[in-house]
Amino acid sequence: MPACQLWLAGRPVSVMTKLEKPSAVEQLDEIVARSDAVMVARGDLGVEMPPQNVPTIQRRVLRACRKAGKPVVIATQMLESMITAPTPTRAEASDVATAVYDGADAVMLSAESAAGKYPVEAVRMMSEIIAEVERDPHYRQATDAAHLEPDATVSDVICDALRRSAAILPVAALIAYTATGKTALRAARERPAAPILGLTPDLPTARRLALVWGTHAVHVREFGRLSEIVGNACEVTVGEGFGGPGDTIAIAGGMPFGVAGSTNLLRIARLPGGASGD
Numbered sequence: 001m002p003a004c005q006l007w008l009a010g011r012p013v014s015v016m017t018k019l020e021k022p023s024a025v026e027q028l029d030e031i032v033a034r035s036d037a038v039m040v041a042r043g044d045l046g047v048e049m050p051p052q053n054v055p056t057i058q059r060r061v062l063r064a065c066r067k068a069g070k071p072v073v074i075a076t077q078m079l080e081s082m083i084t085a086p087t088p089t090r091a092e093a094s095d096v097a098t099a100v101y102d103g104a105d106a107v108m109l110s111a112e113s114a115a116g117k118y119p120v121e122a123v124r125m126m127s128e129i130i131a132e133v134e135r136d137p138h139y140r141q142a143t144d145a146a147h148l149e150p151d152a153t154v155s156d157v158i159c160d161a162l163r164r165s166a167a168i169l170p171v172a173a174l175i176a177y178t179a180t181g182k183t184a185l186r187a188a189r190e191r192p193a194a195p196i197l198g199l200t201p202d203l204p205t206a207r208r209l210a211l212v213w214g215t216h217a218v219h220v221r222e223f224g225r226l227s228e229i230v231g232n233a234c235e236v237t238v239g240e241g242f243g244g245p246g247d248t249i250a251i252a253g254g255m256p257f258g259v260a261g262s263t264n265l266l267r268i269a270r271l272p273g274g275a276s277g278d
Contacts, residue, residue, distance in 0.1 A: 014208055016073075020044030025057055032064045036071075037211060039108070043076035062102050067148060069189035071211045074099040075108035079126060083116035093129055100133040101142060103191070105213040143191045155186055155263035158252050162266060163190035165250040172243030172271070173197050175233040176215075177223075177253035181205045183263045187252060188213045194250075195242060199233065216240065226267070229253060234271050245273025 014036035017024075021044075024031060032038060040061050045054050058074060065072035078096050079088045099107050107130070112122040133139050147163075150156035162174050171194045176184035184198035191213065198209040201222035209217035218236050223229045233251050237243040249269050254262030 018044075019057075019061060020048065022049050025060075028061065028064055032061075032068050032070055036208075037073065037105075038065050038070060039073040039075050041075055058099070059102055062099075062104060065105075066103055066146070066189065069185055071105040071185070071188075071213070073106045073108050073211070074104045076110060078107055078109060079112050079122050082112045082118050082122040082125065086118050086121050088122075088125060093125075096126060096129045097133050100130050101139060103143065103146065103213070105188070106211055140193065147191065148189070155183070155254075158263050158266050159183070159186040159190055162187055162250055162252050163192040165266075165268065166192040166194035169248055169250075169268070171250050172247035173237050173249050175199060175237070175249055175251040175253075177229050177233070177251065178205065181209050181212075183252055183254065184209050184215050184217075185212060186263065188215055197233070197236060197240065197242060199229075199236060216242070226255070226265075230267060230269050234269060238271060243271050245271055247271045 015034075016037040016039055017031055017035040018039045018041050019025065019028075019031070020041040025045075038061060040058050042054050042058065045057060062072055078099075079092050081089050081092060096107055107126060109122055109126060113119040116122060150160040165171055166174060174187060174192055174194050174196045176187045176196055177199045178184050179200060179202055181198065181200065184196060184200075187196050196212075196215045198206070198212070198215045198217040199220045200206050200209070200217065201220055203219050206217040206219040209215050218240060220232055220236065223232065230251060233249060237247070237249050243249060247270070249271065251265075251267040251269060252263060253265050255265055256262065
């Protein structure tokens with residue numbers, strides 16, 4: 001079942017669904033299929049159902065969204081005590097870490113940054129917790145163990161190969177050249193070991209990709225030839241601080257360029273300026 005197609009000012013609008021009712025959980029698969037992204041509103045869920053059920057539902061939603069390749073946000077009361085205190089409780093820090101270990105695309109602050117006394121400290125603390133989890137070797141092992149098998153489609157094969165390239169080669173960055181964001185979303189579903197650069201000529205797409213796991217979005221001009229894309233990918237990788245001379249990058253995209261859903265290309269390239277090699 002496709003996502004809802006809403007239009008505003010002549011262009012499609014993405015829909016993020018906020019799950020906050022037991023009835024929504026009962027229809028989870030259908031809701032995920034018709035959403036572009038999902039938010040787990042744990043505060044509302046905790047009011048509508050027994051609090052002890054919320055952690056199980058959170059993991060269920062995470063699994064469903066990962067399977068569908070849809071971004072999922074874990075929200076509400078993540079660092080609640082930082083509304084009035086400069087540091088979180090140990091339980092809150094563990095709560096944020098658990099969401100990251102479980103594969104959330106994003107964790108969200110609300111009152112902590114909107115009305116709290118320590119908004120900057122809350123953002124910094126959440127960032128530091130995320131970074132600490134991602135440095136843990138067990139995080140990578142758990143992420144790889146949860147890898148989903150690709151579907152029998154060309155785009156799935158290309159994005160699976162993109163992930164494998166980062167596991168075999170010392171790849172500095174994975175480049176997803178995308179008009180609609182779908183290539184970057186599919187690449188992120190693979191949870192590769194290297195960062196993903198989502199290069200898109202569409203500014204709204206670049207903004208939406210800011211939500212996606214492991215993806216750094218960059219707005220670029222539209223290209224018509226593969227050589228232009230490779231050259232721009234090398235420039236952006238260096239310019240954004242993801243690689244240097246001689247580093248390897250892997251590029252995924254579709255030909256003809258600019259056509260949605262045509263991911264059919266994987267190119268391995270070396271950033272200019274380094275020593276030559278195989």
